[in-house]
Amino acid sequence: MEKSTIVCRCEEINIDEIEIAIKNGAQEFDDIKRLTRCGMGTCQSKICMNLVRKIISEKLNKPLGEIAPSKMRMPLKVTRLSALTKNIDLCIEEKATLEEGEQTSV
């Protein structure tokens, strides 16, 4: 396939950029993300995660099951700041501020 083919629709990262990141030592999705912005757009890697994992698996000759998925971060879907801050007082009062979960491992 042409190396200029887009993999991440949102940030418009192509195969070539991902392969270069792998050559530079990337081994899992989040390495690619940090090096290229792949998966950092509005969909937050929902579409490209498994596409990228497959490329890594093929390039590094590692089973797909061993390639860690992207670390999901809140909010899980596109959310307006106004919707997030509307009840902020109540959330502080309950000491229930949004906080990230522990690292997910495969």
Place this chain on the structure above:
Amino acid sequence: MVKIKTDILIIGSGPAGLNAAYTAASHGANVIIVDEAITIGGQLKQQTQILNNLPGEFNSQRGFSLVDDFYERLKSLPITFLLRHTMIGIYKNNSIGVTNGKETFPITYKKLIIATGAAEEATIFPGWTLPGVMTIGAAQILLNREHVLPGNEAIILGFNEFSLEVGKQLESCGVNIKAIVAKGNYDVELFHEAKNVGIRVVSNATIISATGVNEVEKVVLNIDGIEEEHMVDLVCIGNRLSPILEAFEILSCQLAYQEDLGGLFPKYYNSLETTNTSVYVAGNAAGITNIGGILITGEIAAWNALYSLELLEYSQFKNRSRALWEQLYRIEESQVFKARIAAIKETYKDESLALPPFVELLLEEC
């Protein structure tokens, strides 16, 4: 703002979530279902094919009518539907953060059942980002839920039961399917089925590119080494499904991998409880299966949640659980069931727990 509390919170109102809700609410639990969609039913809403492998208590029927069935079953039960509400995260005290687009609020639960279903995997090729290139599921939504023609001249990428089914549905509404592109070897039976309805399947074929100015206008295929051009206004990507994981990841549920379950999925026990206590998984999120498997896993998760809430007698719970697992064994494709049982065994092993004799029995059976 009201502080919302419930016995059982269900994320997703597809068949698994609805069946879990029905089971839970008809045994005395308070239930809230959260779904970001406008109406209940998940992907059932646009399924016009007849669903055959349904559990005994359901009549064989089309997907969209099964949604109506559920609506009738559920309307008199103590269930709160929060439609157009999206789970976007968790709070420090483990409440689920839900937004309706205007505000965000916590929902506190005793048991959480996540039935977020599956997503269609993409296939990449030059031009796949063009308007007019969409997943086969998206084309089916336009056709059957929205009653909008997704195109006039179409190519379908990927040859499987679902892509052929939607291909037939598209044709019945007047879309010309120029070809279904099969990568390598394909199911002979499926090929004959396509032939019988006059849909061309090209094997050993790939797409080279899709091109167009503002939307897709042309695709070039490579069919067994020979290039073929087609003028099209619709390209459907009919790839496999994989479980939707975001909710599990944010809840720190550990993940596992099984090719036959659709790739990565949350680890679970035979209770369908994940490695995060009180968080259960049901439906395609617990591994890609058929509609029967989706419905039954919804019920299994609900029975286990009910039992741990002490809303069921042990004997009642035990008998029904066993019956459900046996039903699942019969209704699911054997390789999916095997992969599921193997995955459950792994979970027990990883947590250094003894495998319940019942699961061992199931293992032996398959």
Place this chain on the structure above:
Amino acid sequence: MHINEHPIMNNHFNKDITFTYQGQTFIAREGQTLAAALFANGIKKLGVSRKFHKPRGLFCANGRCTSCFVTVNGLDHVLSCMTLVEEGMVIEANNSDPTVRSGQN
């Protein structure tokens, strides 16, 4: 194009409504999503990508891929596949990032 006679399903849309897209008036059916209403009127390109300004439109139809963003009544980045069309809606293409608001609202 709207399907008038679906081969299997009854017509569950009973009312036509009007909306505008890029200043032009179109007809949709009440109960349709914005993405479907636009598609029915032959509008597939709903905006452009952020970096290379390439055309984007409906892809997953399930609120996941975010390729179908449009601006609705001035509110940018609305998922057209998850939002119902309403009478008199003013829809515009998603052709750029929003300008930073002044903070008065």
